[in-house]
Amino acid sequence: MPPLVRLAAASVLLLGYASAATLEDTSLKVLTFGPRVTGTPASQQARALLEREFRSLGYQTRNEQFTYAKVSDLGSAVRVGGASVPGHAMQGSGSSEVTAPAVRVPGGGGAEDFAQVDVRGKVAVTQRGQVQFGDMAREAQARGAVGLIIINQLPGELRGNLGRAVTLPVLGVSQETGARLTSGTRVTLTVRVQEREVTGFNLVAFKAGVTRPDLLFGAHLDSVPGAPGANDNLSGALAVLELARRTANDPLSARSFFVLFDGEEDGLRGSRAFVKANGPLVAGLRGMLNFDMVGIDARPLLISGEGKLLDWGRTALGDAVTEGRSNDSDHAAFREAGVSTLMFHRGLDANYHRPGDTLLDPALIRATADAALAIAAQVSVPATAR
Ligand SMILES: [Zn+2]
Numbered sequence: 001m002p003p004l005v006r007l008a009a010a011s012v013l014l015l016g017y018a019s020a021a022t023l024e025d026t027s028l029k030v031l032t033f034g035p036r037v038t039g040t041p042a043s044q045q046a047r048a049l050l051e052r053e054f055r056s057l058g059y060q061t062r063n064e065q066f067t068y069a070k071v072s073d074l075g076s077a078v079r080v081g082g083a084s085v086p087g088h089a090m091q092g093s094g095s096s097e098v099t100a101p102a103v104r105v106p107g108g109g110g111a112e113d114f115a116q117v118d119v120r121g122k123v124a125v126t127q128r129g130q131v132q133f134g135d136m137a138r139e140a141q142a143r144g145a146v147g148l149i150i151i152n153q154l155p156g157e158l159r160g161n162l163g164r165a166v167t168l169p170v171l172g173v174s175q176e177t178g179a180r181l182t183s184g185t186r187v188t189l190t191v192r193v194q195e196r197e198v199t200g201f202n203l204v205a206f207k208a209g210v211t212r213p214d215l216l217f218g219a220h221l222d223s224v225p226g227a228p229g230a231n232d233n234l235s236g237a238l239a240v241l242e243l244a245r246r247t248a249n250d251p252l253s254a255r256s257f258f259v260l261f262d263g264e265e266d267g268l269r270g271s272r273a274f275v276k277a278n279g280p281l282v283a284g285l286r287g288m289l290n291f292d293m294v295g296i297d298a299r300p301l302l303i304s305g306e307g308k309l310l311d312w313g314r315t316a317l318g319d320a321v322t323e324g325r326s327n328d329s330d331h332a333a334f335r336e337a338g339v340s341t342l343m344f345h346r347g348l349d350a351n352y353h354r355p356g357d358t359l360l361d362p363a364l365i366r367a368t369a370d371a372a373l374a375i376a377a378q379v380s381v382p383a384t385a386r
Helices: 020-031 041-056 133-142 230-247 251-255 269-277 279-283 307-320 331-336 362-379
Strands: 060-073 076-080 083-089 096-104 123-127 147-151 170-173 186-191 193-206 215-220 256-261 287-291 302-305 321-323 341-345
Touching (some): 020 362, 041 060, 041 256, 060 269, 076 170, 096 147, 123 133, 147 186, 170 186, 215 331, 215 362, 230 287, 251 256, 251 362, 287 331, 287 362, 302 307
Parallel strands (some): 147 170, 215 256, 215 287, 302 321
Antiparallel strands (some): 060 193, 076 186, 096 186
């Protein structure tokens, strides 16, 4: 994580009041739909409800469709010593079952480590470390291994992504499972994955006639399976809606786009699709403000980013806005396209990606919107007037 500092309460400007009932009411209604996994009816219902809210505020809306291949784990495991122990198929793994002796690759699973053992016709077993999962998998495949098992170096289960797909079955396992995978032990590695096409929709709201906004306020609306996604990230979506509400009768709305992204949890799919589909609009942006997990104060509001938007942020809020690069939310897609970005975040709460993610505090969402509006107000001010 980048170095981040807390936002001093005194530096938050209060630029107006929203209807308390509306924000609370909207969050309760959206949460009744359940986890908003991309491509599911719940995600569609939530988006439709929020679309009606944007429209009731006088915005036009459109749904931008995109598709991507999503790999689902249908049940993957390793059988060792008569017992079958579940693991997680790495994203990009091949789908097959192999039985062969295990061979432990020393060190961190780099090319030089693989060179010390013979993995041909065997199931290579590596320890997670500095080497990328995908590099391990390609090394194992190139050296003739029939499968690869990667052991977590931290407590807990191991999930991961290989980047480019391989034909080899690749499984992530816990340390406990890994301890049983000694060299020479015969194992049966079963990786069962299925790829299917998923359709997502970004909800885009804007005032009539606005095609080249200065600012884009964005947040992902999708959530992971099994998690209601109150803080991650209905909170951010509501911050964007709150900004649309607060600016509805303000000139700022004529210079802004408000976007609720889909497919974030599957790897920033929606924001990347938006950037790709809206080249001229994105090229003309002076800043993208992204809101992810702003409804629970796991830690005080963190605002990090780069470029001109960072300068404007510091002018508005002082050192509460810090330089920093995080790649784990939708602003990253815009930064890659050369846009200045700021990421608003209040830390990972204990219910992150869990069934308990049912809570958000509307007051924190409003405070987040206050901070964003203070920064947005700077964007149109000529440098000489500051
Ligand atoms: Zn999130």
